[in-house]
Amino acid sequence: MPTIVICFDGMAPEYLVHADTPVFDRLGREGRWITGHCQMPSVTNVNNVSILSGAKPVAHGINANFAIGSDGVEVYMESPDAIRVPLLQQRAADAGQRVAAISSKAKLAAIIGQHADVTFSVEHPLAWVVESIGAPPPIYSFEANLWLLRAARLVMERERPDFLYVTTTDYLGHMLPPEADEARATFTESDRLVGALIEGIDDVSIAITADHGMNAKRRCLSPEAILAAHGIEAVSVSTLQDRYTRHHGNMSGSAYIHLDRSIRERAAEVLRASAGIERVLTREEAAGEFALDPALIGELVLLGDIETAFGGGDEPECAVEIRSHGSLHEARVPVITWGPRFEGFDGTENRSIGAWLHRQYDGLAAVSAPREAPAV
Ligand SMILES: [Zn+2]
Structure with a gap:
């Protein structure tokens, strides 16, 4: 039962109000689509880690992209060492599942790539991906995320992961308002590529959210x-x-x-x-x-x-x-869930997706764990 989670970086709900998104509309109709909220501060690393851990910042340890500790020591929040709880990739891998995690930005690759069987970024693609779908566009382009979504389909076909995490870049959000023609066209194309990503894959489930608005x-x-x-x-x-x-x-x-x-x-x-x-x-x-x-x-x-x-x-x-972004005004995010894994899902935050899937892996681990010998 393959599960895909996509974090569209900086995808404020308004982007989807202005763009034509027939696939997202269908997923929402058949599954669930709410406007939920992200974790504060509404920044990238905090929320990617919350989505993947299901945890709040106090528990997972990433409280900003960068921090100065109370001892005055500067703490860089791009390293997996700063994360205090297991992420979905690890839970899935521990349960014997095949894991893929891909991103637009290389800086997120260190965090999301741990425990993944397949991992790459738009900035550092793998040769077989480039051979199949061409070289990626520059990271500072509106096409970078579209290339990543095409790469995601290729990963599903070739690597058949049980769990796939996709996280994009918010370059477009920083550059264009939701009503801009190029923003609308890019989100409509993203919507089409998400449709292509899940097309024909048996029992697939998908969750789509954002790390923050803009x-x-x-x-x-x-x-x-x-x-x-x-x-x-x-x-x-x-x-x-x-x-x-x-x-x-x-x-x-x-x-x-x-x-x-x-x-x-x-x-x-x-x-x-x-x-x-x-x-x-x-x-x-x-x-x-x-x-x-x-x-x-x-x-x-x-x-x-x-x-x-x-x-x-x-x-x-x-x-x-x-x-x-970074304030409470960028804390509203879409939370779209669809497919058998999300039946009964009622979360209201982006991290609820991770929390829900972690509970499912708890079940998997319990099933695959060796039984204790009865006490004598
Ligand atoms: Zn972001």
Whole structure:
């Protein structure tokens, strides 16, 4: 009973409102299609790991794409070593199943490729894939994800995995709004390729979701500069930056603020008075509300309003024209499930897909585990 899970990076529900998607429509009609929510912060690595583990960030350990621990040590969140719970690939492999995991971005390959019999990315494709469907387009193109979906079909035909995970890149989401002709055409073609992916495969089940949504941002705030203007020293980490560089353009709708606890209340007051900041939470409040690991999120957690992102730099505020994510406004995602494996599925989060499948593998492991000898 092959199972496919696809994470369309940055696929806000609005993209599917504007595009023609007859296949998704059918899957939703025959199965289930809801608008659910992702994990906070609404960034890529946090949510890919939640989808694959079924767990919340406090349990799986990935609380941003990058973090500074409470000991001040920088923690890179691209390595599988940071993940504290088993992912579906491992559960499936342990249950004797054949596993494939493919991605657009190479940076996700290290996390998703563990325990997979077959793994590659658009950036680092395998020779036999290129021989069959041609060389992949550049990673910064709207066609990169379409190539990955064609590769997914090839993997299903040639490798016959029991479990296939596909995760794309959100380049399109960062570049185009849902109503753009090219966005609509790309999602319609993605829909057609998903139809081709499951065509004629016996007993196949599929789940389609996103790691986060996407919104236009008009204002960028530098929390460090805002606080510095009040004589408060702090280090701000944008939740979607890949590594710590102060002048980096990785602007996120949420940020972790590291500072001395003794000045936390004063800093929170200053930040609450700044236009564009929707919520200022203490470490404890954020950990409680969003199930985050308090050791990895700094003393304060900032959430922007729909058009505000957090970055670095010496200017407290600047005008930008970008599309990004990270805030609560990008937390709505489609959750589409179809096929025998998802009969009875009633999850409301992207990670519910993983949690559901983990429970099924629990059953498989119980069936295949050797029986204990009866106690004498
Ligand atoms: Zn993403």
